[in-house]
Amino acid sequence: xxxxxxxxxxxxxxxxxxxxxxxxxxxxxxxxxxxxxxxxxxxxxxxxxxxxxxxxxxxxxxxxxxxxxxxxxxxxxx
Numbered sequence: 001x002x003x004x005x006x007x008x009x010x011x012x013x014x015x016x017x018x019x020x021x022x023x024x025x026x027x028x029x030x031x032x033x034x035x036x037x038x039x040x041x042x043x044x045x046x047x048x049x050x051x052x053x054x055x056x057x058x059x060x061x062x063x064x065x066x067x068x069x070x071x072x073x074x075x076x077x078x
Contacts, residue, residue: 012067016063017061019061020061027073032046032052033046040056049076050072
């Protein structure tokens with residue numbers, strides 16, 4: 001889990017738009033699956049936990065959404 005913590009810290013230092021593949025990698029490490037895409041929203045789900053809907057535009061996510069998602073994931077899985 002140390003590698004993912006380094007990766008998360010790297011992302012948290014970024015401002016602006018974050019590539020979608022970064023958030024997919026984080027969800028994958030927390031065992032979430034991409035279940036569907038509807039329009040510009042990507043849905044991630046894990047059995048027994050809350051699901052996440054992430055707005056993605058042109059393959060990028062606004063940094064404040066990513067920061068909120070990471071915070072929620074850490075709170076849930078501590």
